Amino acid sequence: MEQSLNYQPGLPEPAAAKTSGIKRYLTLLLRSRTATFGFIVIVALLLIAVFQSQFATHDPTAQSIRVRLTPPAWMEGGDPQYLLGTDQLGRDIFSRLIYGIRISLLVGVAGVAISCLIGSTLGLIAGYFGGWVDTVIMRLVDVFLAFPFLLLAITFSVTLGSSLRNIIIVLGITGWASYARLVRGQTLSIREQEYIQASFTIGSNDFHNIVRHILPNLVTPIIIYSSLEIGVYIIAEASLTFLGMGVPPSIATWGNMLATGRDYLSNAWWLATFPGIAIVITVLAFNFVGDWLRDVLDPKTTYDI
Amino acid sequence: MNPDQPILQVKNLAKYFPIRKGIILQRTSGYVHAVDDISFDMRRGETLGLVGESGCGKSTAGRTIIQLYRPTSGNVIFEGTDLTGVSGSALRQTRRKIQMIFQDPYASLDPRMTVGQIIAEPMLIHHTHQGEQAKRRVQELLDMVGLATNYANRYPHEFSGGQRQRIGIARALALDPSLIICDEPISALDVSIQAQVVNLLEDLQRRMNLTYLFIAHDLSMVRHISNRVAVMYLGHIVELAARDELYENPLHPYTQALLSAVPIPDPKVRGKRQRIILEGDVPSPIHPPSGCPFRTRCRLAKDICAQVRPENREIRPEHYAACHLV
Numbered sequence A: 001m002e003q004s005l006n007y008q009p010g011l012p013e014p015a016a017a018k019t020s021g022i023k024r025y026l027t028l029l030l031r032s033r034t035a036t037f038g039f040i041v042i043v044a045l046l047l048i049a050v051f052q053s054q055f056a057t058h059d060p061t062a063q064s065i066r067v068r069l070t071p072p073a074w075m076e077g078g079d080p081q082y083l084l085g086t087d088q089l090g091r092d093i094f095s096r097l098i099y100g101i102r103i104s105l106l107v108g109v110a111g112v113a114i115s116c117l118i119g120s121t122l123g124l125i126a127g128y129f130g131g132w133v134d135t136v137i138m139r140l141v142d143v144f145l146a147f148p149f150l151l152l153a154i155t156f157s158v159t160l161g162s163s164l165r166n167i168i169i170v171l172g173i174t175g176w177a178s179y180a181r182l183v184r185g186q187t188l189s190i191r192e193q194e195y196i197q198a199s200f201t202i203g204s205n206d207f208h209n210i211v212r213h214i215l216p217n218l219v220t221p222i223i224i225y226s227s228l229e230i231g232v233y234i235i236a237e238a239s240l241t242f243l244g245m246g247v248p249p250s251i252a253t254w255g256n257m258l259a260t261g262r263d264y265l266s267n268a269w270w271l272a273t274f275p276g277i278a279i280v281i282t283v284l285a286f287n288f289v290g291d292w293l294r295d296v297l298d299p300k301t302t303y304d305i
Numbered sequence B: 001m002n003p004d005q006p007i008l009q010v011k012n013l014a015k016y017f018p019i020r021k022g023i024i025l026q027r028t029s030g031y032v033h034a035v036d037d038i039s040f041d042m043r044r045g046e047t048l049g050l051v052g053e054s055g056c057g058k059s060t061a062g063r064t065i066i067q068l069y070r071p072t073s074g075n076v077i078f079e080g081t082d083l084t085g086v087s088g089s090a091l092r093q094t095r096r097k098i099q100m101i102f103q104d105p106y107a108s109l110d111p112r113m114t115v116g117q118i119i120a121e122p123m124l125i126h127h128t129h130q131g132e133q134a135k136r137r138v139q140e141l142l143d144m145v146g147l148a149t150n151y152a153n154r155y156p157h158e159f160s161g162g163q164r165q166r167i168g169i170a171r172a173l174a175l176d177p178s179l180i181i182c183d184e185p186i187s188a189l190d191v192s193i194q195a196q197v198v199n200l201l202e203d204l205q206r207r208m209n210l211t212y213l214f215i216a217h218d219l220s221m222v223r224h225i226s227n228r229v230a231v232m233y234l235g236h237i238v239e240l241a242a243r244d245e246l247y248e249n250p251l252h253p254y255t256q257a258l259l260s261a262v263p264i265p266d267p268k269v270r271g272k273r274q275r276i277i278l279e280g281d282v283p284s285p286i287h288p289p290s291g292c293p294f295r296t297r298c299r300l301a302k303d304i305c306a307q308v309r310p311e312n313r314e315i316r317p318e319h320y321a322a323c324h325l326v
Ligand SMILES: Nc1ncnc2c1ncn2[C@@H]1O[C@H](COP(=O)(O)OP(=O)(O)O)[C@@H](O)[C@H]1O
Pocket: B017, B032, B033, B034, B052, B053, B054, B055, B056, B057, B058, B059, B060, B061, B285
């Protein structure tokens, strides 16, 4: 029984167990090849989107029937002027891809932001306060989730009319429900943790608990989920546009390119293939970075020099 | 303040949890009688052990006393103020002096906060210390609980169970409490660490004149630290006495059964005592038995036990038991 009180519990002093700081982020980033890839792709996309006119070789809307359906430059019949070929109206595919980045990123990020804001707020309220508020919110979530996402989006975009702004709003308000469900579940499990009770016993109130304990513990799942959702939204924009409910066909977007390219798959594969590859790479990049963020945001992840 | 006045008076405290059925129109279909009419006083500077099998309502009692759960009925009078009558910021202010140490040293510390942030949180909420001052106070508290002061920037997951429990103790001490509710603070720890934490608690009690309500699920754990011991069964306190009195002269058949299960090191004493095996399970707190809560498992039960609930009576000086047969 009588052991010394000043027993110093033997905590091994890890040589370089760093749990914060830019250096830790960088080390963890460079250590993961997929994350490095994702990071480079996203930064490159952002740069190209900002300086799109410097990168594009042609006006993305300029038509020229004379050169329609030119194959990519390295193929027989290709023209070095048109790196990735031209579409059925003779527009340069490479330049259209470049101009599509801005829209895809905008739709992905803004759509996710709107969904996340609405869904997380409602999910947090439902999970934290429970009772009839929870019941009402979650029934609404069920209704939204019972509808197929695209059907819902189509319904909204038919009502609102198709424009870039509307498609972002449509994706935002159709996608909130899955956020609400995710955040409610997480909130429920966090609020049952003893550290929330402990926080009450030291004098905190609901507001303090939400800001200091619930939200910080929600950040990781929300960021990971969002990084996956951005890809989903980019594809959803493409699908809506593909179905003729999205961005007006005159605007160059990956979705529009995919939609028209479909009709030419048998004789001009490059119309649909390049926007398809662009979507896949972008979605992957966000997923990789999301995976990496999960590790980085967890204080349990340390690194050794 | 009068030093003879009890620091805490618990009067006929009850906590029933409603059982809800239905999704939209929630109907209450019954109640879990987690704590049912318990009363006791606590003296300044003492340690009162609260013992009972798991599920008998010990944690609920502790949490209702500190008003984490609002009681169904009864009063909790702390240093003259009835906590059941205040709420909001007034309650937060009054109960600053009551703190709690939790059973699970893993779940009770926010994994996203550093040790320093965890210990400083009560000070920031109550604006007792700020900035550099708070930092210094954190180091002082770490030192008090036997942790190195440079641990403040570490995260809880880097520590062992015993070390985490020390962090929880430091947080509980941050506001200079007078009463600490220790909800099985050592049950989750390795046996080799338990004694260290108990010694730390005793040492802090001496230095800061603390009063402890020390919850445990078996009598051997509270024997060392308690001045008095209360035995709980199915939401009721069935016996309460000074420690030595209770261990030497247990009156309630339930206490006798619990004590017979405690290993005795001395073979001479051991030989004299018979092991009493408790038969059956603890009844559901949703439908507690009529009369005496223990009668369904009591080998001495008589008719009266099913009809009349036994009151806690002072059977020997300062020794209370709720049993018709003593
Ligand atoms: N928040 C709650 N809601 C409903 N029932 C509860 C709640 N907390 C505890 N109970 C029930 O109350 C009884 C006593 O639980 P508890 O106080 O945790 O017991 P102990 O700490 O002695 O193990 C148990 O039957 C338990 O299921």
